[in-house]
Amino acid sequence: MVFRQLFDPTSSTYTYLLGDSASGEALLIDPVFEHERRDLALLRELGLQLVATLDTHVHADHVTAAWLLKQRCGSRIMLAAAAGAAGADRALQHGDRVAFGSRHLEVRATPGHTNGCVSYVLDDQRMAFTGDALLIRGCGRTDFQQGSPSRLYHSVREQILSLPEACLLYPGHDYRGLTVTSVAEERRYNPRLGGDVNEGDFSGYMKNLGLPHPRLMDIAVPANLRCGEPEDPGAGAGEPDWAPLTCTFSGIWEIQPNALYDCVAGGAGSAIQIVDVREPDEFNDALGHIQGARLMPLSQLAQQAAELATDRPIVAVCRSGARSAQATVLLQKQGLKQVANLAGGMLRWRAEALPVEGGAV
Incomplete structure (x- = not known):
């Protein structure tokens, strides 16, 4: 299997590329609008065909590249049905499978950060992509977009930390340069959700974070509810037209x-x-x-x-x-x-x- 972890420094967002070497089919998880060209170049250089983009939720800090990538290469747009976004080709439910070649991801509903959060677990449970539900030694906030400390606590404990201890966890963001963690690490060291923390402890912690709303929230959320389609799809293409490049x-x-x-x-x-x-x-x-x-x-x-x-x-x-x-x-x-x-x-x-x-x- 081909695996790459990509990064957007503006929003500290991770994008993940997974490809099946035998078939050449690939998925992108949480692609960022501004990096569509980068992602397509990587797919081309690795000899992979993008069959689908998967968002973990409706993001508030960046715009997804799902719509743009569909225009470029015909990939299908997939995200949770509970996200309520218009324009998705497949509305995912808990327990669904998303195939790429001979491999697949299992969809696990992990609401709490937003109502439509999902995590994606690789077929052999060696890797999982947790979006903002579980971060490295942290988690997503729960104070907007139908957030709920109670739901997030149960989502993480029951759907993510229940995976095998050796399962590697890849978050949607990291703001300190960390790239990967594991179920065993987060069970033991996550200060919000690990160890002996109970639901009351977690809810009390989350209700007193006092964080400002994301700077791009008023732009990103409406755009992501359209799967990243611009209000004027013809504007700002910006592709060189003086030669075939x-x-x-x-x-x-x-x-x-x-x-x-x-x-x-x-x-x-x-x-x-x-x-x-x-x-x-x-x-x-x-x-x-x-x-x-x-x-x-x-x-x-x-x-x-x-x-x-x-x-x-x-x-x-x-x-x-x-x-x-x-x-x-x-x-x-x-x-x-x-x-x-x-x-x-x-x-x-x-x-x-x-x-x-x-x-x-």
């Missing part, structure tokens, strides 16, 4: 050699600034260089970036694509927005038998 998991826009050649051969290339960031001796070595490329070694690029036109797209080129990836980041920091990396660099360009100036035949 893909975004890598590291956030770098890339253009494939044949796509760049098609742009150049078709005449569109006259608008594209090709910037070769190798050293001068490499520019005319055996690999040669792309016709019309401008030599700007990476070591001098920051000083020379002002010479580039700001209204024309840029493709950065190097030997393998590594230095030019760094160059795209540098150019963006210099205020140039339409920047892409030539995937695979001159090695790929030559491997695909595309024309060069200079170089060995």
